[in-house]
Amino acid sequence: MDVEIWSDINCPWCYLGKRRLEAALAGFEHASDVSVTWRSFELDPATPAEVPGNGAAMLSEKYGMPLERAREMEQHLTELAAADGLRYDLEHARIGSSFDAHRLVHLAKREGLQDAMQERLFSARFTEGRLISDPETLVQLAKDVGLDEQEVRATLATDAFAGDVREDEVTAQKLGIRGVPMFVVDRAFGLSGAQPPEQVQALLRHAWESAHGADQPGSDAASG
Numbered sequence: 001m002d003v004e005i006w007s008d009i010n011c012p013w014c015y016l017g018k019r020r021l022e023a024a025l026a027g028f029e030h031a032s033d034v035s036v037t038w039r040s041f042e043l044d045p046a047t048p049a050e051v052p053g054n055g056a057a058m059l060s061e062k063y064g065m066p067l068e069r070a071r072e073m074e075q076h077l078t079e080l081a082a083a084d085g086l087r088y089d090l091e092h093a094r095i096g097s098s099f100d101a102h103r104l105v106h107l108a109k110r111e112g113l114q115d116a117m118q119e120r121l122f123s124a125r126f127t128e129g130r131l132i133s134d135p136e137t138l139v140q141l142a143k144d145v146g147l148d149e150q151e152v153r154a155t156l157a158t159d160a161f162a163g164d165v166r167e168d169e170v171t172a173q174k175l176g177i178r179g180v181p182m183f184v185v186d187r188a189f190g191l192s193g194a195q196p197p198e199q200v201q202a203l204l205r206h207a208w209e210s211a212h213g214a215d216q217p218g219s220d221a222a223s224g
Contacts, residue, residue, distance in 0.1 A: 001034050001208060006041040006172050006182040007118075009098040009105075009132055012077055012088060015122040017181035017194035019084045024200035030208055037109070038118050040102040040168040041180045049133045051095040058095060081126075088126050096133030099165065104142055104152065106161040116145040186211065 005021070007014035025031045051058060059070040078088040101121050108117035120141045124130040130137050135156050142152040155161065175184065183191045183200065185207040191200060 001030070001204070001211065002037065002186055003034055003204075004037045004039050004184045004187075006039045006168070006177050006184070007180045008041050008043045009101045009118075009121045009125055010043060010047070010095065011180050012081070012090065012126055013194045014181040015086060015126055016077075016081050016084060017183070018118065018122065019081075019086055020194055020197045021183065021200055023084070023197035024204060027197070028201055028204050030204075034204070036115065038105055038114055039172070040105065040165040041172055041177070041182075042098055042102070042165075042169065043180070045099070045169075047095070047097045049096050050131060053095075055090050055093055055095060086127070089129055090126065092129040093126055094129055094131040096131050098132060099162075100135070100138060100156060101132045102165045102168075103155060103161040104138055104147075106164040107152070107155050108142070108145065108147060111147060113145050113147060117142065117147070120145050 003021070005014075005017070007017065021036070025034060028034070056067060056070040056074050059065065059073065060067045063070075074090045078090060081088045105114055105117050105121070108114045121132055124137070124141055125132050130141075132138065132141075138156060139149060139152050143149050172182070175187075175190075177184075179192060181192075181194060183203065185203060188210070189203060189207045191203045
């Protein structure tokens with residue numbers, strides 16, 4: 001069973017969605033038969049290399065809301081993430097283009113390290129306050145998960161995997177995906193947002209039973 005996740009490394013809800021998928025898989029009896037692929041999605045492709053200020057200020061300006069309201073929203077998300085074992089530091093998180101980071105996720109996929117690369121980038125972005133558009137930062141993060149430094153530098157110095165990123169984004173448009181995270185199972189079933197693990201697991205069971213029949217173990221737990 002194939003699970004594809006369209007996400008942006010600049011999206012804190014996507015990191016939370018990753019944790020909740022992992023929790024759902026931990027209790028899913030067919031988890032060993034599930035393959036997970038991360039797909040690229042840029043919430044704002046025009047994001048520059050670095051955006052001045054913090055996330056609350058950006059939210060306030062982008063949506064015309066009071067700064068205090070934006071801070072309250074970030075605090076709420078920080079508390080939700082903490083309940084799932086994530087430590088967010090959104091006040092000090094730096095904001096910049098995620099395009100090159102997405103290219104490295106595709107490089108990592110080729111080397112069988114895609115999930116580890118995605119995790120490292122999320123952690124750097126939302127916990128460590130590192131700028132994921134900075135080439136030297138990306139080199140170090142890639143090395144952390146076992147990618148070859150010279151290959152990483154060569155990738156960043158060219159347009160390698162740019163086409164893969166764009167292809168993911170075009171596919172997202174064709175599938176009608178407008179927000180992330182978006183979980184798509186076998187290109188037939190979808191779930192939008194960082195939903196609780198129970199809902200993610202219900203999606204997995206429903207997709208499994210649709211493919212294998214309702215007489216499989218655990219079929220009584222399925223939902224649409």
